[in-house]
Amino acid sequence: MPEQVPSDINQSRPHDAAGQPCILQMRGITKFFPGVKALDSVDLDLHRAEILAVIGENGAGKSTLMKILGGIYRPDAGSLFLDGQEVTIDSVNAATHRKIALVHQELHLSDNLDVAANIFLGREPRAGNFLRLIDRKRLYAETERVLSRIDTNISPRALVRDLTIGGQQMVEVAKALSIDARILIMDEPTSSLSSAEVERLFKVMKDLKTQGVSIIYVSHRLGEVKEVADRVLVLRDGRLTGCLQLEEISRERMVKLMVGRDIEKFYRREQGTVGEPVFEVRDFVVPEHPHERVSFSVHAGEILVLAGLVGAGRTELVHALFGITHPLGGQILLQGRPIRIECPQDAIRQGIILVPEDRKLHGLIVEMAVEPNITLAGLEQLQKLKLIRFDQAHALAEEMVKMLDIRLRTVLQPAESLSGGNQQKVVLGKWLSLKPKVMLMDEPTRGIDVVAKEEIYRLMEQMASRGVAILVVSSEMQEVLGIADRILVMHEGRFNGELGRTHFSEEAVVTLATGER
Amino acid sequence: MRRIAGIAALLVLVMLLTTIIDISFVNPFNITNIMRWTGLFGILSLGEAFPIMTGGIDLSVGSIVGLVGALSAYFIRMQQWPIAAVLVLCLALSLLMGYFHGVLVTKIKMQPFVVTLCGLFIYRGLARFFMQDITQGYGNGFLGLKFLAHGRLPSALWPQGAAPRFLADWSLPMPFLIIVVVGIILAVFLNRSVYGRYILALGRNEAAARFSGINTDRMTIISYMISSTCAGLAGILFSLDLNTVQPSTAGNMYELYAIAGCVVGGVSLKGGEGNILGVIIGTAIVRVLYNAINILGIATTLEFAVVGTVILVGVGADEVIKTLGAQRRIAELRAAAMGGGRRPPPEIPKAASST
Numbered sequence: 001m002p003e004q005v006p007s008d009i010n011q012s013r014p015h016d017a018a019g020q021p022c023i024l025q026m027r028g029i030t031k032f033f034p035g036v037k038a039l040d041s042v043d044l045d046l047h048r049a050e051i052l053a054v055i056g057e058n059g060a061g062k063s064t065l066m067k068i069l070g071g072i073y074r075p076d077a078g079s080l081f082l083d084g085q086e087v088t089i090d091s092v093n094a095a096t097h098r099k100i101a102l103v104h105q106e107l108h109l110s111d112n113l114d115v116a117a118n119i120f121l122g123r124e125p126r127a128g129n130f131l132r133l134i135d136r137k138r139l140y141a142e143t144e145r146v147l148s149r150i151d152t153n154i155s156p157r158a159l160v161r162d163l164t165i166g167g168q169q170m171v172e173v174a175k176a177l178s179i180d181a182r183i184l185i186m187d188e189p190t191s192s193l194s195s196a197e198v199e200r201l202f203k204v205m206k207d208l209k210t211q212g213v214s215i216i217y218v219s220h221r222l223g224e225v226k227e228v229a230d231r232v233l234v235l236r237d238g239r240l241t242g243c244l245q246l247e248e249i250s251r252e253r254m255v256k257l258m259v260g261r262d263i264e265k266f267y268r269r270e271q272g273t274v275g276e277p278v279f280e281v282r283d284f285v286v287p288e289h290p291h292e293r294v295s296f297s298v299h300a301g302e303i304l305v306l307a308g309l310v311g312a313g314r315t316e317l318v319h320a321l322f323g324i325t326h327p328l329g330g331q332i333l334l335q336g337r338p339i340r341i342e343c344p345q346d347a348i349r350q351g352i353i354l355v356p357e358d359r360k361l362h363g364l365i366v367e368m369a370v371e372p373n374i375t376l377a378g379l380e381q382l383q384k385l386k387l388i389r390f391d392q393a394h395a396l397a398e399e400m401v402k403m404l405d406i407r408l409r410t411v412l413q414p415a416e417s418l419s420g421g422n423q424q425k426v427v428l429g430k431w432l433s434l435k436p437k438v439m440l441m442d443e444p445t446r447g448i449d450v451v452a453k454e455e456i457y458r459l460m461e462q463m464a465s466r467g468v469a470i471l472v473v474s475s476e477m478q479e480v481l482g483i484a485d486r487i488l489v490m491h492e493g494r495f496n497g498e499l500g501r502t503h504f505s506e507e508a509v510v511t512l513a514t515g516e517r
Numbered sequence: 518m519r520r521i522a523g524i525a526a527l528l529v530l531v532m533l534l535t536t537i538i539d540i541s542f543v544n545p546f547n548i549t550n551i552m553r554w555t556g557l558f559g560i561l562s563l564g565e566a567f568p569i570m571t572g573g574i575d576l577s578v579g580s581i582v583g584l585v586g587a588l589s590a591y592f593i594r595m596q597q598w599p600i601a602a603v604l605v606l607c608l609a610l611s612l613l614m615g616y617f618h619g620v621l622v623t624k625i626k627m628q629p630f631v632v633t634l635c636g637l638f639i640y641r642g643l644a645r646f647f648m649q650d651i652t653q654g655y656g657n658g659f660l661g662l663k664f665l666a667h668g669r670l671p672s673a674l675w676p677q678g679a680a681p682r683f684l685a686d687w688s689l690p691m692p693f694l695i696i697v698v699v700g701i702i703l704a705v706f707l708n709r710s711v712y713g714r715y716i717l718a719l720g721r722n723e724a725a726a727r728f729s730g731i732n733t734d735r736m737t738i739i740s741y742m743i744s745s746t747c748a749g750l751a752g753i754l755f756s757l758d759l760n761t762v763q764p765s766t767a768g769n770m771y772e773l774y775a776i777a778g779c780v781v782g783g784v785s786l787k788g789g790e791g792n793i794l795g796v797i798i799g800t801a802i803v804r805v806l807y808n809a810i811n812i813l814g815i816a817t818t819l820e821f822a823v824v825g826t827v828i829l830v831g832v833g834a835d836e837v838i839k840t841l842g843a844q845r846r847i848a849e850l851r852a853a854a855m856g857g858g859r860r861p862p863p864e865i866p867k868a869a870s871s872t
Contacts, residue, residue: 032847324728348730362728365721367789376718377729379711387709430729 022081023048023214024069024183029078031064031238036419038064040238041078046183051205051215053229055222057258057450061238062218063105066185069216070102071095101176102185107168111161116143118160119175146178149211150204166197173204177213184208187218195514202228222254234258237449269461269483271501275300276335278469279352279438281321284330288316289493293330296488296495298438298469303460306473307480308490308513314473315357317490318440322354323347334438348377351437355427355444357473359420363427366416370408371397373415374429400429405455421452428459439463442473457483477506491515520783523838524798527781527831531802535809542812545686549669551804556692557666557754559800561771562778563696563703564747566796567740569779570720572788573622573629575741577614577636578748578775582768584644585611585749586756590653593662600662604753611749612742614640619738637772641765648764655760665691666758692754696797699747704793716740720788748775777803781828783835802831 024046031039039061046052056062067073069080071089080087082098089095095102109118116139117124125138143156152170160168169189176184186205190198205215205228219225225232232244234257242257280297294317298304306314320327323341332339334350341347347354356362364373374397375382382393397411404425408418415426424444431439441460445453460483464470474480480487487499489512497512535542542548561578568575585607592603614636621632655663664673672680672688680688707713719726719733727733751771756762782799784791806827810820 322728343732344728344730345732354728356728361722362724365718365725365789367721368718372714372718376714376726376731379714383711386711387705388711388714 020047022046023083025081025084026065026069027079027081029065029068029075029080031061031068031073032076033064036238038238039068039075042235042238042240044233044240046214046216047230048214049209049212050230051209051217051228053225053232054216054218054235055220055225055232055254055258056235057220060235060258062220062235063187064238065235066102066187066216066218069095069100069183070185071100072102096179099180099182100185101179101181101183103169103172103176103187103189105187105189107165107172109160109168109171111168112159114157114159115147115154115163115171115174116140116156118171119143119146119156119178121175123178142178143174146174149177149208150174151207152200152204164197166193166200169193169197169201170204173201177208181213183214183216185216185218188220189217190219190221190224198224220258222251225249225254226251269303269457269485272301272303272461272464272485274302274485275467278335278467279471280333280336282331282333284317284320284332285328286313286316286320286493287325287328289313290328292493294493294495298471300467300469301464302485303464303470303472303483305480305484305487306471306490307475307487307509308496310475312490312513313493314490315442316493318354318442318471318473321347322352322440324354348434351434353377353431353434353436353439355431355439355441357442357446359423359427359447364415364423366423367414369412370401370406370415370418370426371411373426374400374411374433377430378434396433397429400433403432404429404459419449419452421448421455424448424452424456428456432459432463437468439468439470440473441470443475444472445474445476445479453479477509480509481506489513520835521792521795521798523835524781524783524795524802528798528802528805531805531809531827535805535812539812542809547808547812549688549690551801551808552693553666553690553758554692554804554807555797555801556690556694556696557751557758558771558774558778558804559696559797560692560699560747560751560754561775562782562796562800563699563793564744564751565772565775566779566782566784566791566793567716567743568618568629568633569776569784569786570716570788570791571737571740572720572723573737573740574633574776574786575618575636575744575748576630576633576772577618577640578744578751579768579771579773580637580640580644581611581614581745581748582752582755582771583762583764583766584640585752586762586767587644587648587653587764589753590655590756590762591648593659594653594655600659607753608746608749611745611752614749615742615745616738618745619741622741623734623737644764644767650764653756653762653764655757659757663757663760665695666754667691670694692758695750695754699750700793700797703743707791707793712736712739717789717791720790722789774800774803777824777828781831802827 022045024044026042026044029039029042030037042061042065044065054062054065064073068075069089071092071094074090080089087098089098089100110121120139120142125135125142126132127135140156147154147156150170150173154163154167154170160171163171189201193201205217209215217229226249229249230246232249232254233240234242234244234254236258244253276299277297278300282295283293284295285293296304306317308314316325319325321332321341323343323346332341334352339350341350341352360366365376371394375393379388382389382396394411400406401408401411406422406425406429408422415423418426445456460470472483481504484504485501487504487509488495489497489499489509491513492515496515499508532542561582565575565578588610589603589607592598592606593600618632618636621627622629668691669688670691672685707716715726715731715736719731719736723733752768755768778800779791779796780786780799781802782792782796784796803824806824807820810817810823815823
């Protein structure tokens with residue numbers, strides 16, 4: 001029994017359905033973004049001194065819900081109760097005031113400052129005299145005190161940029177604790193940590209729990225959830241699909257609630273026919289990993305998946321292959337002929353395209369309409385005397401919208417008004433309109449709903465069946481296992497192993513991805 | 518299009534107010550004068566719009582006006598070089614300056630503000646040095662050439678003074694006709710050509726444009742070349758119009774007028790957004806304001822303050838309208854989604870008592 005009910009508990013405190021006291025209740029939380037309903041009437045109860053996991057696929061609304069609690073977004077409908085009192089949390093300051101702290105998915109630290117300065121940024125203890133300068137002595141003492149709560153050996157004077165990612169994460173946690181948080185929200189804190197660092201973080205979380213802190217832990221890593229969570233809340237497409245008590249937590253039940261069906265029914269690619277090698281890479285060296293040479297080839301009709309952990313060097317590799325960055329060495333062969341790729345134009349001319357990882361940053365010009373986005377890469381084929389043939393451009397965009405089943409009102413509406421899945425289809429439309437021979441796809445289904453994901457898988461399969469060679473970078477295990485003909489696993493810039501269809505298993509991929517063999 | 522309508526409405530409003538206070542604002546002489554100035558400054562603004570649309574800025578145009586204007590007068594009058602050759606030389610020189618700005622911005626990755634700020638100093642310094650601070654001009658001759666700045670059409674087609682009264686009053690000044698031509702060329706370039714689309718795309722999101730295979734460096738360089746060439750053309754026309762070019766002051770602050778014209782005309786300093794007609798109307802608004810200050814007898818010492826205030830209010834109103842529009846769209850979406858009636862709250866499985 002993990003609950004450690006303190007003696008001063010307010011007896012009038014509200015209780016949940018099971019009769020346990022709640023410090024936080026969210027009711028009917030609804031949030032709209034242009035084009036999507038991100039949250040649809042979501043309820044959440046949080047007990048004192050528990051770890052509540054909130055899980056769901058990418059785009060299920062987990063982060064949005066947490067940002068509402070953290071005062072970053074305001075809900076369009078619904079209410080929040082703290083200790084039974086209705087409250088509005090309309091700013092980060094308001095959340096801080098209510099002792100709610102949010103540790104973001106991305107680190108938000110000033111890496112040029114030291115640990116103490118980061119933890120107390122904007123809340124520095126001041127000297128009592130008229131100058132009100134920072135009271136450095138107290139600053140470091142306070143920092144020591146906060147750091148001691150999470151039992152770490154980080155020095156308050158260390159520069160944040162000298163810490164590991166795991167260490168920086170601890171600074172974020174310490175920062176949250178420094179406001180004396182009662183509710184600590186952690187949004188996918190483990191996504192870039194090593195397994196040892198994850199263990200440490202979990203230990204800290206459990207320690208904090210015994211100190212009376214309630215933790216909301218957002219993740220889509222089910223193994224980790226099983227390890228730390230007292231209860232699990234599952235979201236899918238902005239709706240609550242279920243809540244599991246400690247004894248009910250199992251991988252199968254979580255998956256079922258997350259994807260709305262059994263894991264067996266997850267997308268599986270049919271065995272395709274694989275042809276000649278189309279795209280061969282020999283002794284390729286990317287600037288980020290100057291000591292590693294990678295060689296591989298993708299065959300016609302093949303979907304080769306590059307698996308690995310975040311930071312394994314996969315994005316860097318595909319960027320170099322597409323001419324975004326310049327490799328330090330190596331050779332690329334297309335259909336047996338060596339080719340030179342100095343810039344993206346060279347790659348595109350050769351029929352090689354890249355669907356980039358970051359849709360908003362690299363894939364789309366979100367403020368522009370759908371039509372110019374789709375035709376942007378192929379505009380040279382749609383012009384006469386450098387003047388755009390608008391009729392042809394429009395027709396091509398319509399064709400792609402139809403082929404990819406992009407749901408929109410008109411091709412003249414801005415891309416940003418579409419949902420994530422449809423935006424990604426616009427990116428695909430841009431590249432498919434060029435009829436590529438080789439498709440490099442970096443996390444092609446990141447942040448989009450399950451239906452759109454499946455549509456994109458079918459499309460990839462279709463392209464493969466037409467003889468296109470496809471290289472996919474993916475970090476989602478089900479996707480890796482579901483769509484690949486062959487898996488290459490990368491670890492710290494090199495290939496740590498290759499798996500043929502008969503050897504596909506989650507364990508094999510994870511083992512190779514973490515550097516073991 | 519709604520944006521253009523808004524800008525045009527602002528122009529009409531300012532003109533109407535001025536007319537109501539003093540009817541002499543609408544006399545033909547005054548209006549054609551405003552049109553001439555709109556033409557001269559408008560060419561600068563049109564060019565300036567391109568670097569701004571790429572997300573950059575060109576601060577050197579005022580100094581280019583001074584340097585090119587001085588060189589043009591110097592070679593034509595003092596050195597008696599053939600007029601056509603001098604004009605070509607001046608424009609080629611401006612083109613080259615823009616090319617250098619573009620190369621420094623794209624290949625050396627210097628900030629546009631820094632590059633063109635240095636241009637502002639360098640060209641001013643060179644103009645003063647080459648001319649030894651001596652005022653240049655075309656004297657009383659070169660009437661044919663001066664027609665570019667002072668001429669009016671179609672009244673000039675009639676032999677001296679024979680044009681009908683109405684035409685003589687309302688003929689269009691040459692600089693205005695030139696900006697119409699330049700404007701049409703640049704509008705086709707911006708709205709119809711692949712290059713225009715590339716410039717707007719890279720102004721919004723350079724990385725995405727590069728990932729789409731656009732040669733973003735080349736498009737950025739071209740933008741700076743358009744800006745400096747327009748500045749060179751305006752420099753020649755200004756020198757012809759005023760007939761005196763003081764190397765130390767000619768074109769001073771013009772880069773700021775050029776930017777003001779763009780901003781009022783709806784070119785976003787964030788890049789990726791702009792419209793040729795808007796820029797011309799924007800320039801006209803600034804010119805009308807200056808004229809109004811004169812006509813209405815407002816202290817000329819106050820003119821900067823007046824112009825600044827009107828721009829601030831105009832651009833501020835535009836932002837407010839945009840924000841309101843975005844809020845309304847979200848509200849509509851919400852109403853549409855809520856229309857179907859609220860779903861009953863999901864059923865949370867009850868916990869088996871864990872004590």
